[in-house]
Amino acid sequence: MKKTLIILSIVLAFGAFFTGVAFAQDSTPSDDEVNAIAKQLYCPVCENTPLDVCPTEACRQWRELIRDMLAEGKSEQEIKDYFVANYGARVLAEPPRKGFNWFVYIVPPVLILIGAVILFNSFRAWTRPKSAAPGSGREKEAGVSSSDDEYIKRLEEELKNRK
Amino acid sequence: MLPEFGYGVLLVSFIVTVYSGFAAVFGVTRKSATLVESARRAQLLTFPLLTAASGSLIYLLVNNHYEVSFVYEVTSRSMPTYLKVTAWWGGQAGSLLFWSWLLALFTSAVTLRKWDRDLEFLPWVIVVSSVTLTFFVGMVAFYENPFTRFWDIGGQVAPSLFAPSANAVLFTPEDGRGLNPLLRHPGMVIHPPMLYLGFVSFVIPYAFAMAALITGRTDDRWIRITRRWTLWAWLFLSLGLVLGGRWAYDVLGWGGYWGWDPVEIAAFMPWLTGTAFLHSVMIQEKRGLLKHWNMVLIILTYALVIFGTFLTRSGVLSSVHAFANSPIGPLFMSFVSLTLIVSVRLLIQRWPELRSETEMKSMLSREAFFLFNNLLFMGILIVCFWGVISPLASELFTGTKITVGPPYYERATGPLFAGLLFLMAIAPLSAWGHSTIQTLGRALWKSALAASLLTLGLVITYTTNPYALTGFFLIAFVLFATLHEFWRGANARMRSQNENFFAALGRLMGRNRRRYGGYIIHISMALMAIGILGIEIFQIETQGTVAAGESLNLGDYRVEYRELASWDDFGAGVNYTRSVVDIYENGVYIGKLHPRIDYYYESQQNMTIPGQHATFKDDLYILLVDWQPVSHEGATFKIFVNPLVNWLWIGCLVFLFGLIFAAWPDKDPADEPVRRKVGVAGRQASAAD
Secondary structure (H helix, E strand, O other), rough: OHHHHHHHHHHHHHHOOOOHHHHHHHHHOOHHHHHHOOEEEOOOOOOOOOOOOOOOOOHHHHHHHHHHHHHOOOOHHHHHHHHHHOHHHHEEOOOOOOOHHHHHHHHHHHHHHHHHHHHHHHHHHHOOOOOOOOHHHHHHHOOOOOOHHHHHHHHHHHHHHHH | HHHHHHHHHHHHHHHHHHHHHHHHHHHHHOOHHHHHHHHHHHHHHHHHHHHHHHHHHHHHHHHHOOOHHHHHHOOOOOOHHHHHHHHHOHHHHHHHHHHHHHHHHHHHHHHOOOOOOOOOOOHHHHHHHHHHHHHHHHHHHHOOOOOOEEEEEOEEEEEEEOOOOOOOOOOOOOOOOOOOOHOOOHHHHHHHHHHHHHHHHHHHHHHHHHHHHHHHHOOHHHHHHHHHHHHHHHHHHHHHHHHHHHHHHHHHHOOOOOOOOOOHHHHHHHHHHHHHHHHHHHHHHHOOOOOHHHHHHHHHHHHHHHHHHHHHHHHHOOOOOOOOOOOOHHHHHHHHHHHHHHHHHHHHHHHHHHOOOOOOOOOOOHHHHHHHHHHHHHHHHHHHHHHHHHHHHHHHHHHOOOOOOOHHHHHHHHHHHHHHHHHHHHHHHHHOOOOOOOOOHHHHHHHHHHHHHHHHHHHHHHOOOOOHHHHHHHHHHHHHHHOOOOOHHHHHHHHOOOOOHHHHHHHHHOOHHHHHHHHHHHHHHHHHHHHHHHHHHEEEEEEEEEEOOOOOOOOOOOEEEEEEEEEOOOOOOOOEEEEEEEEOOOOEEEEEEEEEEEEEEEOOOOEEEEEEEEEEOOEEEEEEEEEEOOOEEEEEEEEEEEOOHHHHHHHHHHHHHHHHHOOOOOHHHHHOOOOHHHHHHHHHHOOOO
């Protein structure tokens, strides 16, 4: 009994193994699986076109290459690395974060931060109590609060002026 | 004969523009009104001259004069006449001529206005516009000549304007190469003129700004004069961007409308500064603040307009848009740098005179929110500028080419756009000068509550994606707050004037068109944001090869492939491959679509035309990717479901309405009879709140 069980499990295991192999040979990776990776890559010949939508023949072959590599069991990262190694960093939608490329990522936030600091400082300078320019007509328009009563009053004034 | 004529008037218009600039300068320095008037007339003359040059080119285009190299490059016998006309801006030389023609149109129009009160601006406006025009006409006349012809010199064909040697004879190719098929789309026919109109009309406010700096008349007169110009410029630029997006969606066949391509960004950057400018001039008008900043913004906008033209026209970026390559880059760069240096120099000179008249009172005032808005727009500009520049810098300094693509822009601009939405909700309800948390809270809590409830509803029914929920909350907040503002105003009038709701609303909006037009634009932005969020976050796609009768499933849709036919249209030089698919939604048949591929023999180029089924809920977007030509048994389709994307286009229509509502000219107060003067005062009073 025990023996039969062992034999049976061995047979089953073998069976599973072989069907597994057969399955892997059968199924070529689907278009969606290929596109999921191609989407993240840029066509090495036509600049600024993602590989999944590029209509050229070259790009079609590159998509087939991705399919083959997927079928070989390569991971997404391995495929991307392969493309970078062969066609340079420009195939990536974003430059890798190293060396000179750090400038790409650091400069905008730094500049925006500087802008925010300048703005904040100007606010403090502006709001510091100073004697207001006398007779400035704009001051009168300024102190309007947005409560409903004044709102209506203002609308009525506008109306009166119109007639 | 006609090419010589066209080139001749081109040269004359160049001379006239140069003259107009010099005459204006000497007119001012020698205090000679006659010279200034002469400059003005010269300026006016450039328009008919350039019209004659453009007319010659159009005649050559329409009548198959393939001995002219530009005509050869952009047209072919098979093209319909309207496309031959629009091929005017389908190539480098022609589009620069088109730019110049539009600029001449605008500068002539502006010199025709009534100058009585602003006479000191006139010569300097002429100088600035004629310098710009000189640059562009010079470029056309001396570097990118659309009238260059082919000459046969003993069997060798070479392009040249005039016969290069005595034995040279004109060479006329049998047929032209034809316009790039991607450009033969209605969207693409209108898109460049709109964009150029936007670009060109921003030259006018810039010219006035410079005139204000030079003459020292630094009050807000220049802003009041150019207010409508700026609005129209902004309208055209926005329309250009939108049409470009629609074109990409319909023609480029990648299921999207905006790819953060450098050339798209080139047109987007002046839009950003222009939008910031539109907002911040209001602070100067109402409160006398930010005079320096408005100058900076208009200078930047002008520089970005030229820079944008440079990016698209010089071929410095190779991208999907880079149909044109030519050695005019350095010229453009020098011109941009030169105008920037001069403008900044003038600004620094007048710096002390541009001091604010009042002070900022509170971080919660309307003007403070406008400043935050400007910070965000500048932030987006920095991200965009840097994204376009850094691949060039990388190539220049390290020799490696890099791509800065959508992930970079989306990550960096996402929070900034969210911030803009938030400001759009709260700023219109804050008061000039001073607001407190209490007054703001009172004005906003209902809208905030409604938006929160709606978001909660979305969590339960639609999505739990935090980015989407944040976005939808902000959009709902903008919509509720803005609509509430309309309702509040109309209601107040109803009570005080005993009008019915619609009459009250109509009068309210008519009273202050700029403000309510602006609110309509805010609403349109929120609607567009719905579409953008939908397609950015919820887009799904699939691709597969199916035999006739088989289906592909995506979301609620099933796409069943019926048949495919392929035929030639020899007259047009195109091969059409058109598939027929049945579409089902949740098992219910809803119609047929015909995704197709047009193959252009002349240019050996494919055009993928999607089949689209558009609803308020989503867009089913089917591309024919491939087919088996012999058996016709199988075809490969790529299918997208783009949720909510049509709100983007609906938003665009609302936007258009809002802008025209705000920008529609009414009579200049000075022209109106005295009887109406009170009405004008009323209008200005209402503009002041």
